[in-house]
Amino acid sequence: MAVDGEVRQLRTEADEPGWEVDPDDEWGVAVVTTVGRQLKLRREAVGMRAGDFGKAVGYGEDLVYKIEAGKRIPRPEYLDRADEVLGAGGLLAAMKEDVAKVRYPKRVREIAKLESQAVEVGLYSNHNIHGLLQTEEHMRALFGAWLPAHSDEETERMVAARLARRSIFERSPAPTLSFVQEEVTLRRPVGGRMVWRRQLERLLELGELRNVAIQVMPTDTEDHFGTGGLIEVLKFADGTAVGRSEGAFSGRPVTDPKQIRILDLRYSMIRAQALTPRESRAFIEQMLGES
Numbered sequence: 686m687a688v689d690g691e692v693r694q695l696r697t698e699a700d701e702p703g704w705e706v707d708p709d710d711e712w713g714v715a716v717v718t719t720v721g722r723q724l725k726l727r728r729e730a731v732g733m734r735a736g737d738f739g740k741a742v743g744y745g746e747d748l749v750y751k752i753e754a755g756k757r758i759p760r761p762e763y764l765d766r767a768d769e770v771l772g773a774g775g776l777l778a779a780m781k782e783d784v785a786k787v788r789y790p791k792r793v794r795e796i797a798k799l800e801s802q803a804v805e806v807g808l809y810s811n812h813n814i815h816g817l818l819q820t821e822e823h824m825r826a827l828f829g830a831w832l833p834a835h836s837d838e839e840t841e842r843m844v845a846a847r848l849a850r851r852s853i854f855e856r857s858p859a860p861t862l863s864f865v866q867e868e869v870t871l872r873r874p875v876g877g878r879m880v881w882r883r884q885l886e887r888l889l890e891l892g893e894l895r896n897v898a899i900q901v902m903p904t905d906t907e908d909h910f911g912t913g914g915l916i917e918v919l920k921f922a923d924g925t926a927v928g929r930s931e932g933a934f935s936g937r938p939v940t941d942p943k944q945i946r947i948l949d950l951r952y953s954m955i956r957a958q959a960l961t962p963r964e965s966r967a968f969i970e971q972m973l974g975e976s
Contacts, residue, residue: 826876
């Protein structure tokens with residue numbers, strides 16, 4: 686394709702690793718198929734052939750056909766460019782949000798859905814700072830340390846999924862959010878000193894929100910109820926709840942009221958043993974001052 690006298694290589698399927706549709710994800714397949722159909726209908730409505738459209742958006746004809754057939758996930762910039770070329774008035778670009786969710790791992794999407802519906806969330810973390818509290822730089826550093834190493838595409842997908850979950854802090858009405866972090870998770874300088882400092886500052890920023898409580902469990906605390914590992918309890922407006930703990934019920938999610946009460950009790954005891962939110966804020970500020 687010629688642009689300002691230069692030849693620009695059109696993107697092909699080989700240039701789009703990691704943008705395949707998971708055939709086992711029925712919701713994802715339905716979304717991508719619907720978007721592809723809309724793209725095709727818009728293109729045909731303006732009388733543009735697939736090859737000409739591909740040149741206009743910088744994609745090869747074969748890849749255009751696969752996107753329209755629902756076999757490939759379109760990038761956000763593809764939808765933006767298609768909207769402009771086809772004069773869709775923002776209708777195609779508006780599909781970016783749903784298409785972005787298709788790229789999230791199915792398990793993460795299910796977690797995000799539960800978090801988006803919860804009116805009360807309690808989270809205890811003893812390995813890492815909880816994902817909802819992490820800065821983007823902290824996320825990238827954590828994912829970069831995992832083995833086997835992730836590709837750039839996989840890392841971007843995981844970061845995007847985790848960032849999307851942070852919308853829980855912007856919900857209205859706001860849910861009640863409670864976090865208890867082991868001290869060691871705050872002292873580990875993931876990503877280096879500057880990334881670490883920004884992470885601590887992020888915790889202070891979130892702790893200022895009226896619906897958010899962040900507490901620290903000091904390392905010198907003797908035996909406490911969090912030694913069994915991570916605990917998550919999400920409660921919903923209809924009185925139901927879902928919970929999970931590494932140290933109970935084989936680590937699987939549970940909804941039985943009796944099991945939820947056990948997790949709820951453990952989390953309540955952990956909160957009682959941790960520093961108060963005010964003490965925790967002073968603790969984090971002291972860590973920043975010492976760095």
